[in-house]
Every structure is written in C-alpha cells, then in structure tokens.
Amino acid sequence: MSHDHESRSAHLASLELRPAGPRAGFLRGTIQSVRDIWAHRELLDLLVRREIKARYKDSILGFFWSLAKPLALLLVYYVAIGKFLGAERVPGREGGIPEFAIFIFTGLTAWQLFSDIILGGTGSIVANAGLIKKVYVPREVFPLSVLGSSLFNFTIQLGILVTATVVSGAFPLGQRWLYLPLALAVLIVFASALALLLSAVNVYLRDVQYLVEIVIMILFWGSPIVYSWGLVHTRLEGSLLDTLYLMNPMTLVVVAFQRVFWVGGDGEATPDSLTIRLLVTLGISMLLLWVSQRIFARLQSNFAQEL
Amino acid sequence: MPTPVIEINDISKRFVIRKEKSLKERLVNFGRSNLHKDDFWALRDVDLTIESGTTVGLIGPNGSGKSTLLKMISGILQPTSGSVQLRGRLAALLELGAGFHPDLTGRENVYLNASILGLSRSQTDQYFDAIVDFSGIEQFIDTQVKFYSSGMYVRLAFAVAVHVDPDILLVDEVLAVGDEPFQRKCMDRIRGFQQEGRTIVLVTHALDQVAEICDRAVVLEHGSVVADGPPRDALQVLRKGFEQTRQDDLERERASVPVAAERPHAVVERVEILDAQGTVTTAVEADAPLTVRVHVSSRDRLEGWIVGFGLETSSGQTIYGTNSRLLGVSLPAVTGQAAFDFSIARFCVGEGSYTVHGAVADSTGAELHRLVEGTSVRVAANGSEVGVVHLGATLAPASA
Numbered sequence: 001m002s003h004d005h006e007s008r009s010a011h012l013a014s015l016e017l018r019p020a021g022p023r024a025g026f027l028r029g030t031i032q033s034v035r036d037i038w039a040h041r042e043l044l045d046l047l048v049r050r051e052i053k054a055r056y057k058d059s060i061l062g063f064f065w066s067l068a069k070p071l072a073l074l075l076v077y078y079v080a081i082g083k084f085l086g087a088e089r090v091p092g093r094e095g096g097i098p099e100f101a102i103f104i105f106t107g108l109t110a111w112q113l114f115s116d117i118i119l120g121g122t123g124s125i126v127a128n129a130g131l132i133k134k135v136y137v138p139r140e141v142f143p144l145s146v147l148g149s150s151l152f153n154f155t156i157q158l159g160i161l162v163t164a165t166v167v168s169g170a171f172p173l174g175q176r177w178l179y180l181p182l183a184l185a186v187l188i189v190f191a192s193a194l195a196l197l198l199s200a201v202n203v204y205l206r207d208v209q210y211l212v213e214i215v216i217m218i219l220f221w222g223s224p225i226v227y228s229w230g231l232v233h234t235r236l237e238g239s240l241l242d243t244l245y246l247m248n249p250m251t252l253v254v255v256a257f258q259r260v261f262w263v264g265g266d267g268e269a270t271p272d273s274l275t276i277r278l279l280v281t282l283g284i285s286m287l288l289l290w291v292s293q294r295i296f297a298r299l300q301s302n303f304a305q306e307l
Numbered sequence: 308m309p310t311p312v313i314e315i316n317d318i319s320k321r322f323v324i325r326k327e328k329s330l331k332e333r334l335v336n337f338g339r340s341n342l343h344k345d346d347f348w349a350l351r352d353v354d355l356t357i358e359s360g361t362t363v364g365l366i367g368p369n370g371s372g373k374s375t376l377l378k379m380i381s382g383i384l385q386p387t388s389g390s391v392q393l394r395g396r397l398a399a400l401l402e403l404g405a406g407f408h409p410d411l412t413g414r415e416n417v418y419l420n421a422s423i424l425g426l427s428r429s430q431t432d433q434y435f436d437a438i439v440d441f442s443g444i445e446q447f448i449d450t451q452v453k454f455y456s457s458g459m460y461v462r463l464a465f466a467v468a469v470h471v472d473p474d475i476l477l478v479d480e481v482l483a484v485g486d487e488p489f490q491r492k493c494m495d496r497i498r499g500f501q502q503e504g505r506t507i508v509l510v511t512h513a514l515d516q517v518a519e520i521c522d523r524a525v526v527l528e529h530g531s532v533v534a535d536g537p538p539r540d541a542l543q544v545l546r547k548g549f550e551q552t553r554q555d556d557l558e559r560e561r562a563s564v565p566v567a568a569e570r571p572h573a574v575v576e577r578v579e580i581l582d583a584q585g586t587v588t589t590a591v592e593a594d595a596p597l598t599v600r601v602h603v604s605s606r607d608r609l610e611g612w613i614v615g616f617g618l619e620t621s622s623g624q625t626i627y628g629t630n631s632r633l634l635g636v637s638l639p640a641v642t643g644q645a646a647f648d649f650s651i652a653r654f655c656v657g658e659g660s661y662t663v664h665g666a667v668a669d670s671t672g673a674e675l676h677r678l679v680e681g682t683s684v685r686v687a688a689n690g691s692e693v694g695v696v697h698l699g700a701t702l703a704p705a706s707a
Contacts, residue, residue: 003340005360005502005503005504006358006504007369007504008359008503008505009309009359009360009504010311010393010473010506012310012395012474013310013359015394015395016394017314017392017393017394018383018392018393018394019391019392019393020379020380020381020391020392020393020397034349042422042427042428043422043423046419046422047419049415050408050419052355053410053411053415054408054410054411057410057411057451058410103621130381130402130405130406131405131406131423133383133404133422134383134399134401134402135381135399135401135406135424136381136383136399137423161548164471215638216479227609287675296634301384302385304378304383304384305384
C-alpha cells in the first residue's frame with residue numbers, strides 16, 4: 001500500500017481500459033474465462049474448503065456421515081439384490097455376479113461422484129445467490145467448488161474401495177489401472193459440463209433441480225451398477241438399444257471402473273474396444289464442456305437480477 | 308493529467324418485471340406473455356467518466372438507480388445497452404461480510420472474504436494481524452461467526468474490507484457501521500485511501516458525509532443524472548428535489564384524505580432579509596442587526612398557526628431555526644396576505660453563504676408549507692474567525 005497519488009495515476013495510465021464483467025465473444029471469451037477462473041484459483045480452493053468444513057461441522061461424528069450413505073447403500077443392495085434376488089454368484093449355482101460386494105461398491109463410488117457433482121452443481125448458483133448479487137467473481141467457481149468437494153468425498157470412498165480389495169484378497173494389479181485416469185477424466189469432464197449448464201439454467205427455471213433429481217435416479221438404474229453389463233448385453237444382443245446403452249457415458253465409466261477394481265469379474269463379458277469408446281466420449285464431453293461454458297457465460301450476465 | 312479509471316458510455320438498464328413465474332401461468336398466458344411483462348428502466352443513458360484519485364458520491368432518492376449503477380461498474384449486472392470500461396483493480400463493498408459462512412470461524416471467514424474481495428492468500432497472511440487488530444475482536448477470532456453479535460460481525464467484515472488493496476473502491480452504504488469510535492476509524496481509513504490516490508465511488512444517504520469527503524457528487528433521479536459537480540451544488544439540487552417530493556406528497560395527502568381537507572391552505576410566498584435601514588439585501592456584516600421577513604398567503608382562515616424560519620449552511624446543515632411557538636408569540640388569525648418580521652439584534656453568524664427557509668404550520672405543529680430556499684445571505688466578516696458562529700474572540704496573555 002505504498003503507492004502515492006502520482007505513481008498510482010501513472011501506473012493506471014499505462015493500463016488498457018477493460019470492460020466490466022464477463023466478456024462476450026466465442027473463442028476469445030473462452031480464453032478470457034479460463035484466465036479469470038485461473039486467477040481465482042485461491043478463492044476456488046477456499047470455497048471447496050468451506051463446503052467440506054461446513055458440511056458436517058457441528059455433528060459429533062462429523063465426516064463419518066459422508067461415508068455412511070454409500071456404506072448403507074452398499075449394505076442394502078448387497079442384501080436385497082445380492083442375497084434375496086440372487087444376483088450374487090454362489091458356488092454350485094449357475095450365473096450370478098462374482099465378488100458382488102466389490103462389484104457394487106465400485107459402481108457406487110463412481111456414481112456417487114457423478115451425482116454429487118450434478119446435484120450439487122445444479123443448485124450451486126442459487127445457493128450462492130447472496131454472494132453473486134453482491135460481488136463479482138467468475139461465477140463458474142461455484143459449480144467448480146462443488147466439483148472440488150465432491151472429489152474430496154470420492155477420494156475417501158476410493159480409499160475404502162481399495163482397502164476392501166486388499167481385504168478380499170483381490171488387489172488389482174498391472175495395466176488395468178490405466179483405465180482409472182481415463183474413466184475419471186470422462187466422468188469429471190462430462191459431469192462438469194452438465195453441472196455448468198444445469199446450474200445456469202436452474203437460475204431461470206427452478207424446476208430444473210427437481211427434474212434433475214428424478215433423472216439422476218433413473219440414470220442410476222440405466223447404468224450397470226447393481227447389475228452387470230453382461231446381463232444387459234445378453235438380453236439386448238447387439239440391437240439398437242444395446243448400442244444406445246453403451247453410448248451412455250456413465251455406462252462406460254462404470255464398466256471401466258469395474259475393469260479396474262473388480263478383479264473377480266475378469267472372466268465376465270465386457271464391451272469391446274472400451275478404451276476407444278472412452279476416448280471418443282472424452283472428446284465429445286470436452287466439446288460439451290466448452291459449449292456449456294459458453295452458454296453459462298451468456299446466461300450469467302443476468303444472474304444477479306434473476307436470483 | 309488525471310487518468311480516467313471508469314468510463315461509462317451511455318448505459319441503460321432495463322428490468323423486466325414479470326408477473327407470472329410458474330410453468331402453469333406461463334402456459335396459460337402463452338402468446339400473451341407481453342401483457343404480463345412490465346419494463347422498468349433503472350438507468351437511462353448515463354454517461355460518466357471518473358478520474359483516478361477522485362472520490363465521487365452517488366446520491367439520489369431511493370430507487371433512483373444508484374446501486375444499480377454501482378453493480379454495473381463492478382460487473383455484477385450487465386447493461387442493456389452501452390458499456391462500462393475500467394482500469395486497474397476494483398473491489399466492491401456492496402455488502403459487508405458477503406460470503407461469510409456462519410459455521411466457519413472468524414479466521415476462516417477472513418481468508419474467504421478477503422479472497423472474494425480479491426486479496427491473495429499471501430497478502431491476507433500479511434494483513435491478517437492488522438485486520439484482526441482493526442476489528443478489535445482478537446478474543447473471538449477462532450469462534451464460529453454464527454455466535455458473533457451483529458456488531459462484531461460487521462466489524463470483522465469491515466476490517467477485511469478496508470484492507471483490500473484496490474485502485475477503485477465501490478462502497479454502498481456500508482460506512483455507517485459500528486459504534487462511534489469504530490466509525491471514526493472507518494472514516495480515517497477512507498481518508499487514508501484518498502491520500503493513496505485510490506478512486507472511491509460511494510453510494511450513501513448521509514449527505515453530510517458526501518459534503519465532507521467527496522470531491523464530486525452525482526445526483527441520480529429516475530435513472531438519469533440530474534446534477535454532477537462539486538458536492539455543494541449537487542446537494543442543493545438533491546435537496547430541492549427532496550423538497551419537491553415532500554410537497555407533492557403533502558399535496559396528494561391533502562387531495563386524497565378527507566380529514567386533511569380540514570388542514571388549511573397556506574404558503575410561504577417569499578422570505579426577505581432586511582438590514583438596519585429596512586432595505587432588502589442579500590449581503591450583511593457579521594454582528595450587524597437584521598430582520599427576517601416572512602411573507603405568508605393563505606386561502607383559508609388561519610387560526611392558532613405557527614410561522615418560522617431557519618438558516619442553513621450551503622452544504623445543508625441547519626445552524627439556526629425558530630418559530631412563533633418557540634418564541635411564545637401567538638399569531639393573529641389571518642386570511643390572505645400577511646408578513647411577519649423576526650428581528651435579530653446581532654447577527655452572530657460566521658463568514659460564508661447561508662440559505663434561509665421559511666415555513667408555516669398549523670396549530671398541531673404539522674407543517675403546511677416550507678419555502679426551502681427563501682433567500683440566501685452572504686455574511687462578510689474580517690476574516691479573524693472560521694466556523695458558522697461569530698463569537699468575536701480576542702486574545703491576551705492570561706492575567707494570573
């Protein structure tokens with residue numbers, strides 16, 4: 001704070017005039033947006049911490065609660081579907097899914113990240129209305145902060161999953177790990193694209209958040225999480241629906257996750273050329289992310305008055 | 308040469324007020340939706356250039372578009388047409404403690420809020436002690452802010468706000484917080500900012516504050532700039548506007564409320580200053596005798612009424628006022644024209660220009676009319692004193 005009158009004035013004279021608020025333009029706007037967000041990475045970091053710290057702040061068990069939900073789901077699915085509906089492979093009986101608990105928890109871990117990003121992201125702009133109306137920061141930081149805190153949760157869940165594989169004596173080894181970064185990239189890019197878009201649309205049409213909750217529930221059953229992909233494949237057998245089913249990015253992500261962690265399922269049916277499919281999906285998702293960001297940038301100019 | 312740091316070119320802002328919100332309403336009214344929209348122009352063709360190092364007060368009645376303009380400068384709102392261009396770093400204090408999270412501690416919130424206002428983490432580290440010290444709540448810095456009293460909350464928020472390091476600072480009515488010593492601290496801080504050559508744009512309703520710290524004031528009314536210049540001139544325009552509004556309200560009340568019809572009609576026609584010789588003047592010597600003559604006219608018969616006058620400085624501060632009730636004089640019943648003299652034996656007012664207003668009120672004390680700038684008077688003195696009163700002090704060694 002040592003500037004005096006003259007030197008500050010001289011310094012300012014050397015600067016270009018810049019427009020207030022976000023820039024228009026398709027390509028240049030994108031570069032500017034990325035630069036703006038990068039300049040606010042410390043804020044992003046603090047917002048992520050805020051979400052994580054504030055979430056279970058006053059509960060005695062604290063962070064345990066964020067694990068309780070997936071563990072409860074695991075228990076429910078394992079007992080209800082694995083045992084009662086007989087989806088689990090038991091010795092001496094035909095069919096079923098081997099290592100059923102690991103199988104389900106793998107799918108749930110990937111799915112939890114996806115639904116956290118989408119559900120949290122969709123509401124993120126509305127939830128931060130107070131801030132958006134009073135301060136200008138690149139608004140993308142709010143959906144992105146949800147991404148950050150969701151990833152934190154995911155990391156812990158992933159830790160449990162890895163521990164579980166060790167305990168069950170089938171720790172995944174070798175090249176199969178290569179699927180993980182690829183699948184994770186698809187998941188994050190795809191979910192971020194949707195979260196950005198939905199968060200902006202939700203400002204104008206609050207119905208979106210309720211719709212999203214329902215769609216997420218349907219999509220959960222539309223991905224091979226509690227049943228195996230092989231099961232779907234044998235029913236549909238190369239029909240158009242089968243292709244469509246495989247075009248769901250989350251199907252690919254979940255299958256890829258299972259390829260990594262579900263060692264017991266090595267002999268089971270998997271889609272062919274999974275890597276190519278993932279790469280193509282990643283490309284499309286990136287395109288989608290870019291388009292979403294542009295739509296977001298266009299819609300955000302009226303956020304403050306619509307909230 | 309001063310550098311323009313904010314250039315506002317012809318901006319307008321339109322808000323669309325929709326009367327329907329739900330899907331059902333939208334479907335039912337589909338195609339006729341324009342009937343259910345109202346346009347409201349919050350700002351219309353505003354053109355402003357603000358130079359670096361100046362302190363500008365944005366003033367105007369409620370709903371005149373001050374805050375909207377501030378939000379557009381900060382980029383929170385986008386103009387419907389026109390553009391806003393900036394130079395340098397900008398920080399906007401539109402609300403204290405924006406982004407404070409009740410579940411986080413004071414310390415965590417300081418970092419978060421500082422980051423929102425554009426401070427980097429290392430800068431916050433550097434200023435942290437100063438911030439806590441300024442707020443005066445060291446003891447509670449590791450307590451969750453939801454347990455803070457509202458005063459503590461605001462102090463902490465303000466402490467963060469004044470430690471931001473912007474070239475342009477936008478402030479929206481947040482200066483008047485905390486107790487008096489804290490307020491004084493805040494104002495000192497603002498003066499410090501001015502000395503460092505920062506540009507400050509201030510929205511406030513505290514008009515004396517504008518006169519005190521701004522070099523320039525912009526008056527907005529119904530979304531347009533109606534005055535722009537030295538605070539004194541701008542304040543005068545604004546006060547006239549306020550007075551007009553008040554008169555209109557009074558007029559409307561008279562027209563609509565039947566009870567008010569009982570209130571008689573009376574106006575102050577003009578106010579004059581007369582010197583010792585009885586001639587009308589606008590320039591007097593300090594300490595000289597003078598007379599304030601208030602001319603009243605009424606359509607109705609006035610009984611038990613009150614007439615008064617007052618003296619204001621050019622920045623609008625009242626320095627003197629009296630009326631017939633305070634003086635213990637009961638006025639005769641009047642219909643039509645009448646004039647009353649307030650005689651002042653020694654006009655002990657300091658050098659400067661003052662405005663004189665005249666007013667009439669009914670027997671309950673409710674004002675019937677006020678002529679805000681009845682006349683002005685220039686007081687000349689020998690320059691041995693400053694201030695609004697003339698005490699004629701002399702100096703001599705103390706006789707022990």
